[in-house]
Amino acid sequence: MTDRQRETRMYLVGFGLALTLTLVPFALVHWGLMQGRTLAITIAVLAVAQIAVHLRFFLHIDLSRQKREDLQLILFTVLLLAIMAFGTLWIMGNLATRM
CATH class of the missing domain: 1.10.287 (Helix Hairpins)
Structure with a gap:
């Protein structure tokens, strides 16, 4: 093949x-x-x-040695997006309880 x-x-x-x-x-x-x-x-x-x-x-993108940097970059991006999303929801929820 x-x-x-x-x-x-x-x-x-x-x-x-x-x-x-x-x-x-x-x-x-x-x-x-x-x-x-x-x-x-x-x-x-x-x-x-x-x-x-x-x-x-x-x-x-797999778990091979040469692709590991790409995977780490994607995981770091996901972490940043999750922090931004959950932080936004937390702040908005906090503000909603204070209104």
């Missing part, structure tokens, strides 16, 4: 997984198979799985 065929196969597998991880939450909501907190947790888990699929199959 040539490199081109291997890469094409990787993209097709990634596309299939991404499409499945997108359609499953829509189906769960549309047909009402789950409700409430269980539905929200399931959608969140599928979203994280889809992030992992995109990182692995489309951005080619």
Whole structure:
């Protein structure tokens, strides 16, 4: 198998997984198979799985030694975004209780 065929196969597998991880939450909501907190947790888990699929199959980031710097950069970016998002929600919640 040539490199081109291997890469094409990787993209097709990634596309299939991404499409499945997108359609499953829509189906769960549309047909009402789950409700409430269980539905929200399931959608969140599928979203994280889809992030992992995109990182692995489309951005080619894995745990190999040479890609570790890219992974650290992405994890640091996620940490900064999480601090900003949760900090904003915390401040807004605090201000809402003071109003």
